[in-house]
Amino acid sequence: MDSTNLMVLFVFCILVIVIYIQYKKISKINKIFSLSNQETTATMIDFENEIEKKTIIIDKKEEFISNQSNQMQILKQKYENEIRDLKSYYKGIEGRLRNFGEINTHNILVDLKTELVKNEEIKPNQMLIMSNVFVPYRDKDGKLVSRQIDHLLLMSSGAVAIESKYWQGNIMYGVSKSKAKEFGFILEKLYPKNKMDDESTIIFTENFETNSEKDNKSIESLNVLSYGDPSGQVKSAAATLSRLFKGHGEKAWVTPVIFFNNKNKKFMNYSSSKEPFVILDEKSLREFLIDKIKHKNEFSEEQLRRMEKIVKDVNYLNN
Template identity: 30%
Template sequence: MVITLSILVVVLAVLCIFLYKRQKDAKALHQKQLKKIKREKITEIEEMQLQTAATLEITEEKLLQEKNRELAKAAEEQVALRQLFEEKLLQKNNYINHLLRYKRDKGEILTHTFLSMVKEEFMEKGMLDYDDMIIMGNVFIPHATNVTMEGFNSRQIDHLILMRTGIFMIETKYWAGDVLHGISKRTAKEFSFILDKLFGDIKDADERTIVVKGMSDTDSASEKENALKITRYGDGNPDQQVKKTAGSLYHFLNHENLPCLWVQGILYFGYPQDQNNRLTSFVTNTGDRNPPFISSQEELKGYLEQQANKEPIYSKSDLKAMKELLLRINEIS
C-alpha cells in the first residue's frame, strides 16, 4: 500500500513537471512567434514607409519638373511678350521722333532756314567759328512744376540758339493780319468789350494778343470788304509763354549741372509785313529780362549780331554738352 502510494506520488510529480515544462515551452514558443510577427510587421511598415517615401520623391520630382517646365514656358512667353512690347515701343518712339523732327509749320521752317543763313554770314565775316553757334529746332524739354524738378511735363522750343555769348530761344509766330500784341482793356479803351468777348472776364491790365484780318471765306466781294475776323491764340500773352519756357530750360540745364546763367527768350513775328499785315505792340513792361519782340528778319539778324559781339561766357565744350543733353532727351541722333 505504501509502495503504491509512493509510485503514485512519483507519477504525479513527473506529470506535473512534464506539464510545467510543456506550458513553459508553449509560452516560449508563443513569445517567439509574437516577436517574429512583430519583426515582420515592423519590416512591412518600414518597407511601406520606404515605398511611400520613394513614391513621394518621384511625385515631387515630377511636380518639380512640371513646375520648371511651366516656369520656363512662362519665361519664354514673357521674353517673347517683352520683345514684342519693345519692338512696338521702338516703332512708336521712332514714329514720335519722326513727328518731332518734321512737325513744323511754315513759319518755323522759314525761320530755321534764315537762322542757318545768318550763321553762315557770321562765319564768313569771321565773327565766330562753326562751334560757336549751335542752332537746334523743335526741341522738347522737361518742364517741372517746381524747382526740385518734380512733376515733369514738357515744353516745346521752336528754335534754340546756343552761343558762347548766351543762350537764346525763339518763339516764332507766323500770323497774317494785323497783330495787336500785348493789348489790354486799359489800352483798348472803348473797344475793351472785344477782349471781354474773346477772353471772358479779365483784369484791365491783363495783356493779350489778338489778330485782326479781313474775311476771306465769305460768298461775296462786298462781304469780304466789310467783314473782319478777330482771332485769339491761347488764353495768355505770348510773352508769358516765352518767359515760362525760357525759365524751364534754365532750371533744367542747371538741374543737370550744366552752366547756365540765363536763357533769353525772343518773341519773333515772322510773317512779312505790308499794308494788310502789321504788328502793333502795346506791351509796357520791356525790361532786360523780358523777351524782346522782333518783327522782321533784318531786326532778328541785327539782334543776334549784337549778341554775338559780346564777351563770351561759355566755352565750346559747354555748348557741346548742352547740345548732347538736349539731343539725348529728345531721342534724336
C-alpha cells in the same frame, strides 16, 4: 678617516656640485621658457584681437558696400522709371512738323551762321542751332509736361530761345483790358477771367464771302482771332530750359525772343514787358543776334557742346 672614505666624500661633493649646477641651468631654462610662453600667449591674444578688429572692419565695409549697392539700385530704378516716363510721353507727342514760318526762321539762322563763320567772326562751334525742341518738366502735381521751343541758339554769348509767329493781319500784341479802351469789350468777351492788366494778343483779319442773295457780290467781314499770351509761353519755355541747365551744372540764362516773320502784317505793341524781345523782320533779327554774339563771350565751345548734349538727352530719348 682613511683615504678611501675621503675619496668617496670628494666624489660625492663633486656630484652634488654638478647636480646643483644642472639644476640651476634647468631652472633658468624653465624660467625663460615660461616667459616665452607668456609672451607668445600675449602675442597670440594681440593677434586674435587684431584679427577681430579687422573682421569687424571688413564686415562694416561689406555692409557699406551692400548699402551703397542698394542705393545704386534705387537710383538706377528711379532713373529707369524717369526714362520710361519720358519715352512714353514723347511717343504721345504729335504735330512735330514745322510750319513755313519756322522753316523760314531756321533758314535765316543757318544763313547768318554761315556768313559769320565765313567772315571769321565766329567759329562753327560758337553758334549751335537746334530746332523744334521739347523741354520736359514736372508740374506742381508731379505730372510730366513740356515746353516747346521753335529755335534754340547756343552761342558763346549765351542761349536764345526764338518763338516764330507767321501771323498776318492787324496784330494787337500784349494788349490788356486796361489798355484796350474802345476794344475793351472784345477782350472782355474773349478773356472774361483775365485781370485788367493781363496781357493777350488778338489779330484782326479780313474775310471775303459771296452772298448769293445779293447777286453773288463779295462782301467783306472782319475776323477776330485770339492767341492768348504768346509772350508768357516763350518766357516760360526759356525759364524751364534755364532751370534744366542749372540742374546739370550749367548756369546759362536763356533769353526769350518772339519773331513775327510774316511781311503781311500791321503790328501794334501794347506790352509793357521788357521780355521777351519782340522782333518784326529778318534784318532786325540778324542785327539783334550779331550784337549779342559780338559783345559777350561767356561760354567756351566745350560748355556749348555740354549744353547741347543736355538738351538732346532729354529731347530725343525716344530716338
